[in-house]
Amino acid sequence: MHVPDGFFTAAVSVSAGVVAAAGVAVCLRGARRELDDRTAPMAGLVAAFIFAVQMLNFPVAAGTSGHLLGGALAAVLVGPYTAVLAVAVVLIVQAFLFADGGLTALGVNIVLMAIVTAVVGWAVFRLVTAVLPRGKAAITAASFAAALVSVPAAALVFTLLFWIGGTAPIDVGAVAAAMGGVHVLIGLGEGVITALTVSSVLAVRPDLVYGARGLTAPLVLRTADGETRVAQPSAPSPAPRRARAGGFVLGGVAVALVLAGVVSFYASGDPDGLEKVAGDQGFNSGEQDHALADGPLADYGVRGVQNERLSVGLAGIAGVGVTVVAGGAVAYAVRRRTRGEAKTDADAGRADGPNRALT
Template sequence: MHVPDGFINAPVSVATGVVAAGAVAVSLRGARRELGERTAPLAGLMAAFIFAVQMLNFPVAAGTSGHLLGGALAAILVGPYTGVLCVTVVLLMQGILFADGGLTALGVNITDMGVVTTVVGYVVFRLLMRALPRRRSTVTVASFVAALVSVPAAAVAFTLMYWIGGTTDIPIGEVFKAMVGIHVLIGIGEAVITAATVGAVIAVRPDLVHGAKGFAAPLKLRVDGQLIDAAPAAKPAVGVATRSTRGLLAGGLLTALVLAGVVSYYASSSPDGLEKVATDKGIDRNVEEHASADSPLADYGVKDVDDARLSGGLAGVIGVGVTVVVGGTVFWVIRRRRDDGADVTAAGAAAPLAEKV
């Protein structure tokens, strides 16, 4: 659902740019509370994984494909504020390096794909977590539904932005029906990918799933006919937890590289939902050439590499590498700023005690 330049007029593009900038600013502050020593690297990996999976367009209808948006997935695994930043990093890399999504439409894309999908997905997820039984399977079910709802929600948001600032005169009812209809189908694919990924992580490291924190019900033991809370299990040693986290990160990064570098070659070549609707309804009549059209990585291929498989694979590997480095650096800086702030607060609290002594 990457909106190119020319679909939305300048005033609405500017307005959504302001909204996106505000959302990123709020998310930078909120992410300080979400990111820890082990979750900061996971957030960088999350951005790279979303980038990789977005290269895997899957068929959803005759002549139409879809791909992961990733907002709900990121929010559930690393937190809603961090999730907004993960998708933003991906969109920046795609727009600047791969000419995917217009640069003047960056605010539109961040607002739609980054903010709307993350907020809607996480709200639905939290509501379901409160309503459903307290089981581990509930996390997977809630992830499925949250992701499913987030995609048509993004389609509705785009339709609203097009209604206000579209550059072509197309009946809004036709756009709404076409966008929501096709993106409900795409949402099913999003839901399957999200539930499978969350289920895989929660199976090996449930403590790293942000949306599942504090959810596990205490273990009950029957003693003399009465149920009592069992003693909490001992936490794993620091070294064991560290090795486990490193293993998860290494496995996740390897998966992202394989998906982007190898599996992406077999992705559907059909236009995605927005592209299909734009072509069928005439929304793309005023589309503009991308400012990064001459990028060496434009259209997810390496310039001057003639072999399509090798060109696409190299582009995917480069994209994953750049995204994990940029995302990892951003989240490392955020965590360090939080730690520095905590040190300053602790020092300030200790000063009056020292004076009394």
């Protein structure tokens, strides 16, 4: 659903840019409450994984394909605020290095693919987990539902924005039906990918899944006089925790490299949902060529490399490398602002005494 240049008027493009910038600013502050020693390394991995899987277009209907948007997946894994930042990093890398998504439409794309999908996905996830019995199965089911709903939600917001300020006339009812219908199918694929990914992480490192926090039952202590006290299980020492998380992140990056560098060559070449509907409904008349269409990595290929398989693979590997570094850098910058506060809280906890958690 990468919106190209020329789809929207300047007023809508600028307004969406302002909303996107404000949303990212809010998420930079909100991510401070989500990023810690476990989730901060995950942010770069999530960005790299989303980039890699977005290269894997899958067929959804005759002549139409879809790809992961990733907002719901990121929200479940690293939290909704950090999810917006991770997907925004992916979109910026795609727009400037791979000429995917218009530069003037960058604000629109961040609103649709980062903010809307993360907000809607997280809301659906919280709703489903609130009504299902607590457990890993509920987390997986909620992840599927969150991803499924987030994709057509973004498609319908696109339709609304185009009705307000698109560069071509549309029958809003027909476009909404077409966009919603095809993106429900894409949402099913996104739901499967999201559920499989979340369940895989839950099986290996449930402590790294933001949406599964609180899944562990509290420790109930009963004293000799019959008094009952509840305490959370003691956490492992920070150093081993960081080492294990680092190994998991490295393994995840390796998976992303394989997906982007090898599997992406076999992705569907059919137009995605937005391209297909725009062509069928005739509202792509204002589309403009990307300003960076002649870039060295434009269209997910390395300019000058004649072997197509090698060209796509090298471009995918480069994209994974850039996104994992950029996403990790953003997370690290936000986390660094909280480390002093965390140390102060820890010192205060020690000053209150060892029994503070039981009071």
